[in-house]
Amino acid sequence: GFPGTPGLKGDQGESALLYRSAFSVGLTDRTPMPNVPIKFSKIFYNGQRHYDDSTGKFRCSIPGVYYFTYHLTVYLKDVKVSLYKSDKTIMFTFDQFQENNVDQASGSIVLHLETGEEVWLQVYGEEAYAGIYADNINDSTFSGFLLYPDMKTVNGDR
Amino acid sequence: GFPGTPGLKGDQGESALLYRSAFSVGLTDRTPMPNVPIKFSKIFYNGQRHYDDSTGKFRCSIPGVYYFTYHLTVYLKDVKVSLYKSDKTIMFTFDQFQENNVDQASGSIVLHLETGEEVWLQVYGEEAYAGIYADNINDSTFSGFLLYPDMKTVNGDR
Amino acid sequence: GFPGTPGLKGDQGESALLYRSAFSVGLTDRTPMPNVPIKFSKIFYNGQRHYDDSTGKFRCSIPGVYYFTYHLTVYLKDVKVSLYKSDKTIMFTFDQFQENNVDQASGSIVLHLETGEEVWLQVYGEEAYAGIYADNINDSTFSGFLLYPDMKTVNGDR
Ligand SMILES: [Ca+2]
Ligand SMILES: [Ca+2]
Ligand SMILES: [Ca+2]
Numbered sequence: 001g002f003p004g005t006p007g008l009k010g011d012q013g014e015s016a017l018l019y020r021s022a023f024s025v026g027l028t029d030r031t032p033m034p035n036v037p038i039k040f041s042k043i044f045y046n047g048q049r050h051y052d053d054s055t056g057k058f059r060c061s062i063p064g065v066y067y068f069t070y071h072l073t074v075y076l077k078d079v080k081v082s083l084y085k086s087d088k089t090i091m092f093t094f095d096q097f098q099e100n101n102v103d104q105a106s107g108s109i110v111l112h113l114e115t116g117e118e119v120w121l122q123v124y125g126e127e128a129y130a131g132i133y134a135d136n137i138n139d140s141t142f143s144g145f146l147l148y149p150d151m152k153t154v155n156g157d158r
Numbered sequence: 159g160f161p162g163t164p165g166l167k168g169d170q171g172e173s174a175l176l177y178r179s180a181f182s183v184g185l186t187d188r189t190p191m192p193n194v195p196i197k198f199s200k201i202f203y204n205g206q207r208h209y210d211d212s213t214g215k216f217r218c219s220i221p222g223v224y225y226f227t228y229h230l231t232v233y234l235k236d237v238k239v240s241l242y243k244s245d246k247t248i249m250f251t252f253d254q255f256q257e258n259n260v261d262q263a264s265g266s267i268v269l270h271l272e273t274g275e276e277v278w279l280q281v282y283g284e285e286a287y288a289g290i291y292a293d294n295i296n297d298s299t300f301s302g303f304l305l306y307p308d309m310k311t312v313n314g315d316r
Numbered sequence: 317g318f319p320g321t322p323g324l325k326g327d328q329g330e331s332a333l334l335y336r337s338a339f340s341v342g343l344t345d346r347t348p349m350p351n352v353p354i355k356f357s358k359i360f361y362n363g364q365r366h367y368d369d370s371t372g373k374f375r376c377s378i379p380g381v382y383y384f385t386y387h388l389t390v391y392l393k394d395v396k397v398s399l400y401k402s403d404k405t406i407m408f409t410f411d412q413f414q415e416n417n418v419d420q421a422s423g424s425i426v427l428h429l430e431t432g433e434e435v436w437l438q439v440y441g442e443e444a445y446a447g448i449y450a451d452n453i454n455d456s457t458f459s460g461f462l463l464y465p466d467m468k469t470v471n472g473d474r
């Protein structure tokens with residue numbers, strides 16, 4: 001007999017376009033409390049609402065590799081912050097203030113997150129380290145975005 | 159009869175590979191003018207030419223979510239800059255200079271842009287805030303890149 | 317006889333998800349040597365092992381457009397670093413230290429890399445510029461990630 005008909009065309013390639021998670025927020029409250037998450041309440045972008053401005057925490061909905069960064073205005077006091085990943089300190093940034101010398105302190109990191117893991121910034125230690133400042137023409141910001149979602153298995157049963 | 163030939167390989171995934179926009183530029187002129195866009199004319203990367211070094215502005219060609227960042231050397235004067243999105247100030251960075259204490263000030267943000275929207279940096283206010291410095295072994299930079307293009311409809315008629 | 321059975325389904329299309337390269341590392345040794353690559357040995361992320369902590373260098377395995385960034389704690393001495401791309405200085409960051417005024421200096425850049433090209437940070441010049449500090453609650457970091465892999469030809473013969 002004749003050969004069978006050709007097989008079906010393969011599936012469309014997996015689209016990275018389906019996976020997106022990004023936020024970018026700024027401080028409005030000029031004296032963050034030490035030892036609790038800093039609440040950034042000025043929203044520059046929060047398209048997927050993975051950042052929760054009621055808690056100050058980013059919560060992972062898409063497991064994968066993320067980038068986080070922050071830029072803090074140092075005024076009146078020294079600044080020491082830690083970036084937390086689900087109750088564990090991961091990275092620290094310290095900048096001392098001197099009179100008439102407002103400074104900028106920044107940090108960034110690439111981290112892998114599982115679904116449900118949270119990332120936030122917190123003043124580390126005493127109130128003496130809480131000199132993070134913002135007003136309507138001075139910003140202190142926190143941003144993050146998904147770089148690469150975790151790969152699914154490629155054997156068809158994903 | 160014999161089985162048919164295998165099917166054709168699937169279409170390329172709605173490939174993020176097709177959507178790309180990035181630039182990275184540095185200052186060569188050491189005293190930027192206040193109240194006009196800062197022209198960064200040293201080009202580290204500008205593959206799609208979405209940054210225009212004749213104006214100092216990035217112009218969005220692919221609607222979507224972008225990341226922008228800048229790192230400024232603070233020397234001789236204080237620095238106050240604003241990041242503009244099409245004639246509107248979006249974010250401010252302020253760093254004071256003290257003698258013998260060159261500083262670095264940086265900022266970053268995630269923003270959604272529509273086609274034609276422009277993003278640039280500008281000294282905000284007086285010339286007294288224009289202390290951004292660069293020479294052949296000191297850089298002040300401005301970079302940005304597309305994170306996620308806007309989704310097209312997935313029903314075939316995109 | 318009857319026609320044969322249909323052929324096998326085609327392969328899945330190309331996915332951007334296959335291209336990933338990211339690292340994020342911190343300093344543990346508090347006094348980096350000048351004029352050799354800074355070895356960051358605290359690993360925050362190095363999923364593809366493209367950063368080599370025995371040399372301090374990132375080595376490109378996927379040709380394309382990359383983003384690199386660093387955040388350095390300035391303590392006891394001034395800091396001057398250069399970002400190198402395969403033995404060539406590309407960008408410089410300078411921040412002076414003053415007593416009781418720990419600072420933060422940062423830089424970032426977008427660069428195109430070919431396979432085998434390496435990127436690293438190095439104190440530029442004298443030991444007097446090696447004031448990069450880190451301890452268990454103070455970080456100095458270096459991170460990078462692939463933004464866009466180089467496009468393959470789309471005509472099937474890539
Ligand atoms: Ca300062
Ligand atoms: Ca300084
Ligand atoms: Ca300082």
